[in-house]
Amino acid sequence: xxxxxxxxxxxxxxxxxxxxxxxxxxxxxxxxxxxxxxxxxxxxxxxxxxxxxxxxxxxxxxxxxxxxxxxxxxxxxxxxxxxxxxxxxxxxxxxxxxxxxxxxxxxxxxxxxxxxxxxxxxxxxxxxxxxxxxxxxxxxxxxxxxxxxxxxxxxxxxxxxxxxxxxxxxxxxxxxxxxxxxxxxxxxxxxxxxxxxxxxxxxxxxxxxxxxxxxxxxxxxxxxxxxxxxxxxxxxxxxxxxxxxxx
Numbered sequence: 001x002x003x004x005x006x007x008x009x010x011x012x013x014x015x016x017x018x019x020x021x022x023x024x025x026x027x028x029x030x031x032x033x034x035x036x037x038x039x040x041x042x043x044x045x046x047x048x049x050x051x052x053x054x055x056x057x058x059x060x061x062x063x064x065x066x067x068x069x070x071x072x073x074x075x076x077x078x079x080x081x082x083x084x085x086x087x088x089x090x091x092x093x094x095x096x097x098x099x100x101x102x103x104x105x106x107x108x109x110x111x112x113x114x115x116x117x118x119x120x121x122x123x124x125x126x127x128x129x130x131x132x133x134x135x136x137x138x139x140x141x142x143x144x145x146x147x148x149x150x151x152x153x154x155x156x157x158x159x160x161x162x163x164x165x166x167x168x169x170x171x172x173x174x175x176x177x178x179x180x181x182x183x184x185x186x187x188x189x190x191x192x193x194x195x196x197x198x199x200x201x202x203x204x205x206x207x208x209x210x211x212x213x214x215x216x217x218x219x220x221x222x223x224x225x226x227x228x229x230x231x232x233x234x235x236x237x238x239x240x241x242x243x244x245x246x247x
Contacts, residue, residue, distance in 0.1 A: 016054045016116060021033075022061075026121060027125060037071060037085040041088040057103065114147070119149070130156070147225055168225075171207070
């Protein structure tokens with residue numbers, strides 16, 4: 001954020017582009033869906049401690065919304081104990097970044113060292129077919145920059161093809177929201193939540209899909225590709241980014 005003093009690295013801090021989903025509607029549940037708070041805020045916290053500077057964008061720009069269950073203030077209390085997200089949403093300067101996101105088409109990718117695509121429920125309905133987001137992932141990866149996605153944000157990776165033809169994730173070791181976690185969510189809600197599954201789609205594209213256990217923090221790095229399993233993996237992804245980039 002402009003105006004902040006960067007004590008950790010005052011000379012040339014690393015720049016991270018974080019992409020959150022635009023609001024959408026679940027085609028299975030018929031409810032409003034957005035991005036998952038902790039996947040943004042926990043990664044943000046790690047990056048801040050490393051002295052990085054972050055920019056939040058969205059595929060189409062404009063005001064974005066947290067998935068209700070990821071908001072510590074929500075009456076469900078599903079994320080009531082998430083103090084990092086509570087601190088973020090209680091800071092007006094940070095929430096302004098969510099209220100007025102630039103569209104990817106207006107972002108200069110040359111200015112950034114890494115791309116982090118945040119998950120949530122909306123990505124499963126909006127990310128996979130978004131040409132601008134696929135272009136961003138391809139551009140960062142082929143520019144040999146650190147390229148990341150986590151949880152259902154990995155939906156954006158499934159159909160990305162490289163310039164020489166193969167899918168980006170073909171032959172890559174990666175993770176994302178696991179089938180066992182989808183099954184838990186379906187049982188918790190009482191019906192099918194997602195129209196398709198990350199794990200199945202990744203395997204269909206030739207990826208070496210791995211996971212660290214149901215709802216366990218887990219992230220994996222394969223060269224410059226970093227992926228996180230689910231909503232508890234934001235900090236794990238960010239730590240691998242810092243490991244890859246340094247400070």
